[in-house]
Amino acid sequence: MNLNEIIVKSVTESTLQVFSTMLGVDIVCGEVSVQSGMPEATEGVVSFIGLAGSWAGTGSVSCSPILACRICAQMLMCEAVAVNEEVLDTVAELTNMIIGSVKTELEQHLGPLGLSIPTVVYGRNFKTKSAGGAEWIVVNFQWDDETLVVKLCLEPKEQAAHVLFHTSTTDSCALEV
């Protein structure tokens, strides 16, 4: 199994387990893809969490405002009709649990990794970009008609340094990766 396959398996298992345990809901795993380059403009709720160590990158969970409210209502057993602080906090914690579980699994293959505090964005017509050059592994999940997207990009830290070296100094490269 290569790293991408391990990530897909881990993201799938973690997401299904978090929904099953914390929300009591069985969601369905859908399409898996690899994304590179500038993503399309998006809208809704997007939550990010950083991973750092010998490998570094970002995990993200995104969904529509309707699904964010539904997740909050189900997880906290409360009414949630609009995206407010409680809804954003719930999506942030969901991201923390999903990517945190993935991190634990990946540590067996990649060594110790640190996890940042999640950041949540809610809005319309915005683009996001990671400063790294890694591709995103994208796993879609369906809860009835709504889609939850979990993404992860990871690259070896040395590779990030290698790219930096190329762009900030000369065309020649002393470091072979």
Place this chain on the structure above:
Amino acid sequence: MESNVLVVDDSAAIRKILQRVLRQTGMAIHTIHEAGDGQEALGVLGTQKVDLVLSDINMPKMDGLQLLASIKGSPQWRQIPVVMITTEGGETKVSEAVKLGAAGYVRKPFTADQIKEKLAGILESAMPL
């Protein structure tokens, strides 16, 4: 006798869930205090009587391991059991928590039964005489 519990997590959602789960366990709990980080938790400990602390590890300002070290380093609080509730499943963080004197840990995501099972014995022995 009923116990007082302090729940420490930067996520208000998790604090709310833990409040509900603790009430559902049927354990004799009088008051559940809340704090959003380690610093805030020390403030609560300084003003309230607390019999058990449930704490996240990964928090801003003062994380759960620093809070645990402060509690275990204080003659006044060192007897209070601290249970870590965290996404951190890695051996390093867990070993560090155990070394610092954590009474146990529960991994997120958790079920009400897992919390109940973990706390049953701990809360009983921590109950005030």
